[in-house]
Structures are given as structure tokens and as C-alpha cells.
Amino acid sequence: MSVRTFHRGRLLLALTTALTTALTGVVAVASPAFADPGGTPAPATPLAVAFDTAAARYDVPRDLLVALGYAESRLDMHARTPSAAGGHGLMHLASAPGVRTLDEAAALTRLSPAALRTEPAANVLGAAAVLRSYADQAGLDAATRDDVNGWYGAVARYGGASEASVARLYADTVYDLLRTGFTGRGEAVAGRPVAPRRGGLERAAVLGGIGTLSTDYGPAAWAPASTSNYTVASRPGSHPVTRIVIHMTQGSYAGAVSWFQNPAAQASAHYTFRSSDGAVTQSVREKDIAWHAGNWTYNTESIGIEHEGFVDNPAWFTDSMYRASAALTRSLATKYGIPRDRAHIIAHREVPGATHTDPGPNWNWTYYMQLVNGITGIGSGVVTTEASSLNVRSGPGASYPVVGSVADGATVAVYCQAVGSTVTGPYGTTSVWNRIGTNRYVSDAFVVTGYDGYIPNVPRC
Structure with a gap:
């Protein structure tokens, strides 16, 4: 240096x-x-x-x-x-x-x-x-x-x-x-x-490696919270599991997992997801009661899921994290007979008496619930434009800031599709916009997907 x-x-x-x-x-x-x-x-x-x-x-x-x-x-x-x-x-x-x-x-x-x-x-x-x-x-x-x-x-x-x-x-x-x-x-x-x-x-165990996996949910690493931060129980026998509560960590992934191991935290969640790749760590067994909701009744009857990031910055909300979290929620709903709807899969801020606002206004509930309910396809398309490249915008509309570009002829993944401003391009006039990455959108008028407008089984943003 x-x-x-x-x-x-x-x-x-x-x-x-x-x-x-x-x-x-x-x-x-x-x-x-x-x-x-x-x-x-x-x-x-x-x-x-x-x-x-x-x-x-x-x-x-x-x-x-x-x-x-x-x-x-x-x-x-x-x-x-x-x-x-x-x-x-x-x-x-x-x-x-x-x-x-x-x-x-x-x-x-x-x-x-x-x-x-x-x-x-x-x-x-x-x-x-x-x-x-x-x-x-x-x-x-x-x-x-x-x-x-x-x-x-x-x-x-x-x-x-x-x-x-x-x-x-x-x-x-x-x-x-x-x-x-x-x-x-x-x-x-x-x-x-x-x-x-x-x-x-x-010599320390690598979370997610052999010998550190959760026994409740196969993809999760196991890093137990301090016993000072949750209540031992025998759910669903001792308490019915009827809800899933969605949280934001207001901090980093490793920081949240570490905080749950601190006896002074007086807080925990069952699972925490990483933004970059959707990796997940479990800190409290599903049978036990995590202290996450700020309401004892809701704690006893719910699973708490944390997501890395901050409520005021949507850049943390990646497709990898959405999809990995939705897969867990779908598995939990099946295991405990929880209806896959917004009355039973709720935000932390929706818990009675909650003082927190997470997961906040940037969390895309429409997209998340579609993934939970099995609309999980990823589409594909080829960019076609009369110029050498096409502007990529931060949202579904021409008024959103340009955040990059994609070359003419490039193949892009389409994670979800949204209604936005109407645009005319090589493939007609449309208000459909394709999300090709986190906060990255292009008009469907410039993308050949093999379908006129919406792609089957690809979620709506």
C-alpha cells in the first residue's frame, strides 16, 4: 500500500x-x-x-x-x-x-x-x-x-x-x-x-458448510442465538404457529446474526437472509419463541424472518433475497398450515402495538406474495434498439433516472414485469416494463421475449 x-x-x-x-x-x-x-x-x-x-x-x-x-x-x-x-x-x-x-x-x-x-x-x-x-x-x-x-x-x-x-x-x-x-x-x-x-x-466453521446446517430448513446455516434472547417452547404443540412476520435488520447480515448471539440484545428472529445472494441463517429453532414482534401473543404464534438492509434504501431488496425468502415462507406455510395471504404473512409494522416501520415502503409485497404463491418464473429476452445501447432506468417509466445501459442484442433476464409509462419502440407501443435487475427496468417495447406483453409465470412487480 x-x-x-x-x-x-x-x-x-x-x-x-x-x-x-x-x-x-x-x-x-x-x-x-x-x-x-x-x-x-x-x-x-x-x-x-x-x-x-x-x-x-x-x-x-x-x-x-x-x-x-x-x-x-x-x-x-x-x-x-x-x-x-x-x-x-x-x-x-x-x-x-x-x-x-x-x-x-x-x-x-x-x-x-x-x-x-x-x-x-x-x-x-x-x-x-x-x-x-x-x-x-x-x-x-x-x-x-x-x-x-x-x-x-x-x-x-x-x-x-x-x-x-x-x-x-x-x-x-x-x-x-x-x-x-x-x-x-x-x-x-x-x-x-x-x-x-x-x-x-x-478453523472456525463456515456458516452454510458441513455440520452447521439447520435441522428445520435445509438451506439454512445454524448459528444459535443466546439463550437470553428467546423462550424455549415446544411449538406447535405448546402454541399454534399461525403467522409469519417480515422484518428488515436495519443493519448487515453478519451484524444481525451476531447481535442475536449477544445476551444483552433481548431480541432475536428465527431466520435472517442476506441481500447479495439470498443466503439464510437460522438463529432460533421453529419450536421455540423468538423475540421479534414486540407483542408476546404474536411472538408465541409466529415465525420471524429478518432481511438484510435498511427500510430507506431499496437497493438492498434484491431478487435473490426475495426469492430465497419466499421459498422459506412457502415451506413454512405448508408445514404449519398457514394461509398464503397478507392476513397471515405480515409486516412487523402491522403487529399490534409495533413501534417499528419495517420492512418499509420499499418492500414489494405484490412481488413477494406472488413468489410465495408459486409464481416464480424468470423470463428472458433480447434487447433490440436502433441505437448501440438502451437506457436502463431505476423504475418502470421514462421519468425515472437512468442508472445504466444495456447493449443492443444483449440477452437479459426478466425477473418481473410492471405497468409504467407508455413507450413506443421497435415492437410497438406498450406500458409494460421489464425488471432486469434490482431497481433496473427497460421498456418491453425494446425487448423480444417471445410474448406480446406479459410473460407467463413471470411475476408482476
């Missing part, structure tokens, strides 16, 4: 600038991160300045720092509200029993807890300080710090997991992002080979 050396005055100026831009929204001019096709440097964003400053100040690999933030929050402050596990900001600095990264950051940086919680630049700086302190305690010297693979133990510790397999799940998620690369909030991290040095965690 190449680390820029800051004189003290320049460092304080850079941090002050980053903190100021976090509060004012004014873009700071720093080392250019991007350039336009003509070669003119574009000014760095406040977030880029924050990562530059924190990485240089604490000698933490910049891309590792960005990957950790992306794993925790998709680099989003989420309106400065804490996660369900008591984590704050895009780096999820936590102030909760057993996990005190916020307090550690305050002591290391001498920034106020309020600033660390609410100011993006301070939040990033605090996370870098904590990671560096963990690296120092692990004995990482300057040469080792230059190798991203040597930071695995520090990353695992940052996640706060009390159980080795969950600590490995957390750290592996960050390193998988480094391996594959990602883009978000103006940050682009290119994929690269990684070979993390896991130390003692090399």
Missing part, C-alpha cells in the same frame, strides 16, 4: 475540511479520484476526502476501509438513525453492551460521540482509528499494515461477534467485496486477488 505522508498542519486541515463538507454538503477539492473523458480532473467528493484522510492518518488500507463501510451500510448514513444493533453511521460505530467501537473511537480520536455518530467524515475517521488500534494490539508492523491480507483479525474483531463462525462470516464478507469489487456512493473499488490470513479463525 502506498501511504501519503501528511504534515500535522496539512492533516488537521484535511480533517477539518472533511468534517466541514460533511456538515455543509460543499464539495471539497482534493486529490482527483475520477476524470472525465477529456481528461479534466473531477473534484473529490466529501466522502472520498474522508476516506483519504482516515486511511492516511491511521495507515489503514483505503480500499479495506471502504469495503468495511460498504458491507455495513452501502456507505449510507441512513438519516443518522442507529441500526437495530446500536450501530451508528456508514461505518456502524457501535455503542451497545459488548460492542463499544463508538466509545473506543471517541477515546482514540478525541472527537465527540455526537460527531462520530452523525458526521460522515468523523464516522470514517473513528472506524479507521479503531481498526488501527486493533492492528497495533495484534502486533502488525508497518510492513504488515501495507498488506491488506494482514488486517483480517482486526476486521473480524471490529464486527463484535462473540462466536468464531460469525466473526469469520463478518470478515469474509469484507474480503469477498475486495475480491469481487464494487461501486457505490461515488466510490469504486476494483476487484483483486486476496488471501486473508485468518489465524485462529481459519
